[in-house]
Amino acid sequence: MPRRFVSGVAAAALLFAAGAAAAQDFSAQRLSDEIRIISADDFQGRYPGTEGEKKTLDWLQAQYEAMGLEPGGPNGQWLQVIDLKRYTPVADAAKASWSGADGQVHALTAGTDILLRAVSNDGQAAIANAGVVFVGYGITAPERGWDDYGDLDVTGKIVLVLGGEPDGDLFNGPYATTYQSGSYKADEAKRRGAVGIITASRSLSTDMSWTRTAQSNSRTRTLTPGAADLEFSGAINADVLKTMGVDVLELAKRAETGDFRAFVLPGMTLSVETAETTDTLRTHNLLAKIPGTKRPNETIIYSAHWDHVGVNEHAAGDDKIFNGAWDNASGTVGVLEMARQLKAAPTPDRTIVFAHMAAEEMGLLGAYAYAADPVYPLETTVADINIDMLPLSGPTRDVPIFGKGQNSLEDDLQALAEKEGRYVSDDGQPEQGFYYRSDHFPFARAGVPALMPWHGVDWVDGGREAGLAAWKAKFGADYHQPSDEWSADWDLRSAVENLTLLYRLGLQLANSDEWPTWKPTSEFGQVRATSDAARR
Ligand SMILES: [Zn+2]
DSSP states (O other), X not given: OOOOOOOTHHHHHHHHHTTTTSOOOOXXXXXXXXXXXXXXXXXXXXOTTSHHHHHHHHHHHHHXXXXXXXXXXXXXXXXXXXXXXXXXXXTTOOEEEEEOTTOOEEEEOBXXXXXXXXXXXXXXXXXXXXXXXXXXXXXXXXXXXXESSTTOOOTTOEEEEOSSOOOSGGGTTTSOOGGGSHHHHHHHHHHTTOSEEXXXXXXXXXXXXXXXXXXXXXXXXXXXXXXXXXXXXXXXXXXXXXHTTOOHHHHHHHHTSXXXXXXXXXXXXXXXXXXXXXXXXXXEEEEEEEOOSSEEEEEEEEEEEOOOOOBOTTSSSSOOBOOOIIIIXXXXXHHHHHHHHHHHXXXXXXXXXXXXXXXXXXXXXXXXXXXXXXXXXXXXXXXXXXOOSOOOSSOBSEEEETXXXXXXXXXXXXXXXXXXXXXXXXOSOXXXXXXXXXXXXXXXXXXXXXXXXXXXXXXXXXXXXXHHHHHHHHHHHHTTSTTOOOOTTOOOHHHHHHHHHHHHHHHHHHTOOOOOOBOTTOTTHHHHHTTGGGGO
């Protein structure tokens, strides 16, 4: 097992030895000036594949070239090309039927009884008479002693699965785990040889939740790079399941308990077919690097998404441009200025990469594309430190992070924060599911210890109540609105504070030979453990 990262006195000695005396000096003015540039109207909200993308990436590349950094993308390039595949259902192509133990075939009406998508590589699905297995929540979580599949072989079968995850502390209480996500369930089903996955909805056919889902089912969807290549995915409502002899509420009750095991629905088979047309959206990640002097194959990544949601002619009001100054011109510039500061420090032992990810707003797609085709091997990637939206306030005592309790990076950050009289806390908003909503997550999912700091609300001047109220007001007013625009009045002191901490964290990692680790209760330790040998 890798050792824990050293902190405290030992880390201080290490920093001194590495000559980090060249102190970092982040400039609030420079941050502000640069945010203003890439969130201006002529960047058109930085939507992937548009002129706004080109302007953003050209500007970033010019900054890195002026700093003297090296291209960090594949084959000595600045850019990593990403072809995002989009799927649109062919009208009336979806068909389905089922049969029970008596062999009688019953047609299902696609679009109302059953929802089907073939959002996988070829966009085609044709499955005849496949057996159906009910797999509960479809979760295999050895670190929690949870195993829905047991020994049941689902090769060639369709799995019927519940959405969400069991309630209770075992699954992080009010904070969601990765196991509640559809993509986790699809991956696990695919890994076990299933051909398709169907969510057993607890909704009735007349429920708003079902009719809304049905309406949105024909929308164009973009494939998450690296996603499970199942033939199809879908959903069936509770009424239809009942006619098939399946009582979803009764099954859900059974699946809540740790001794539930998957079982074959006796005699049941399902046939489905559907088809989608596909097209491609080309976008790019931009990467720059500072190669390490001693162990260049070990990598610390600072990431931030450069994209935002573009222009929407249907937006209410006169302003149609979603400038994304806070989200995420601020984080983009944070990573750029991180590079400027680290370039000024003595060159570290390990390589540091500055990764500007594409298409985060479309579902973390640039970071997923990177994780599916990494430029630097994931097993020797030490950590990902992600910046999405810099804090905009005066100094804060707290340094909230997403996913507290996941890995040892938070302990390293705590040790650094303590020296400044600050403390690391959780994000305090479990209902937001923040851990799954930015580019650190595809790294975590691939086993790379990842950290995402958030905005402090415990103001040095004014305290927590004032800080939280101000944050909520700002987030409520501007998050994903055309009003998310640069202002000369932004207070970037807390941004400078956080960037300084993240600089120290990254530099400490870059001059260490230690590997951050996942905590035993984290769902991401298993995948990291499969590559332990690469880090010995
Ligand atoms: Zn963002």
